[in-house]
Amino acid sequence: MSYRVELLTLFPGMVSGYLGASILGKAQEKGLLSVTLTDVRDYAEGKHRVTDDAPYGGGAGMVMKPEPLVAAIEAARARQPGARALLMSPRGPTFTQGTARELARHEAGLILVCGRYEGVDERVMPFLDGELSLGDFVLTGGEVAAMAVVDAVARLVPGVLGNEASSVAESFEENLLEHPHYTRPPVFRGAEVPAVLQSGDHARIARWRRWKAIKLTQERRPDLYARLEFSKADQKLLAREEEAL
Template sequence: MSPPYPVELLTLFPGMVSGYLGASILGKAQEKGLLCATVTDIREFAEGKHRVTDDAPYGGGAGMVMKPEPLVAAIEVARARLPGAKVLLMSPRGQTFTQPRARELALHAAGLILVCGRYEGVDERVMGSLDGELSLGDFVLTGGEIAALAVVDAVARLVPGVLGNVASSVSESFEEGMLEHPQYTRPPVFREAEVPAVLQSGDHARIARWRRWKSLMLTRERRPDLFARLELSKADQKLLARREEDL
């Protein structure tokens, strides 16, 4: 059995992330020895009675900036604990996190150290201790904790054995560069809305064809940017030309 995939979160608010990491699939992955998640309180590396981790920005301006001393110290200890791990700061100016990036990180067996920024940002001198910055998208959060948890969740579920059902991890949105088809479960009729007959037909070839058609159509309608990048096969092109009732 392979060693657990190691991940460490550096944060000023460990209570914000510990609960999520210990629940549901991530919690079960740790119980099975597939994932090892550690949460480190950056304040433990701050000096003085009050463990101050922020200060006013040079040059003036609103808000506070995270100090370099405690943050760099926390990073260095984490690096010593996880040699070779990628150290990434969750930051709006970082590289956008995508499914291919999640796969790349999941293959990095040495693991992942995620730094959760706070306040107006992090002292620029911390950047020399990082391997890069990572962003969830073009919006701003009050801190990096939510973003870091999203990254851990996306990466951990790609670690072999974490999901259990391998098939589910390769048929979801973005795995093939397009959106996933709609899903249904019982009852067959809910408030007059019926499950499509094709899904109740038992015809697996027809079901697969319908699901592919739905994925292509949804991607074209809702994410034209993704659709424009798809390399459509001849079968896909023929499928798009058909009507749902003719599938």
């Protein structure tokens, strides 16, 4: 069954290349993922298909008009009943790996609305299921954020990555950052690949990777580290030095 996503945007050309390439493109070819790009201007009336206007009360910039945007949302909902419709907006809750997992489990799929200019007319909000933010910063539009959401969610759809195990031991699973990776050559400009990774001892390699993931999280993301729940095996592991793993 294909996971369906529809993006409502004023600039479909900005996202078509990215969403049609590499893993996302192959997932669509295999029928695992369906991505539809809808130009909001197609729902604007008049000769010039105007989608924005000056804000009431004055101020800089323009605001996306409610009529074309709501019409586009309603049409997308008709095409995709039950889909979650979310506006990419700095006001929304921050998108996390947990959010990606939740959205990937929503079989009815996803409708992402890409805002532009100074924002979206507030009267659009009742036609949405919520807002979603990529982080505490401002972009020129919601397209980049929407692409990030589609990428993160699609990777969790069964079959998209091919090797399902590859999505399990990644950063932010279990509130852990991912362990370091190495590949050939064994020595690069004097820096060697850790001997443990060349040992062939898979149990020892697993211990080393777990130890490194925990230590990196402690060093770089103390906020995540504070939420970790350590098993007895983890506690024994942390009591050891790296050389003794």
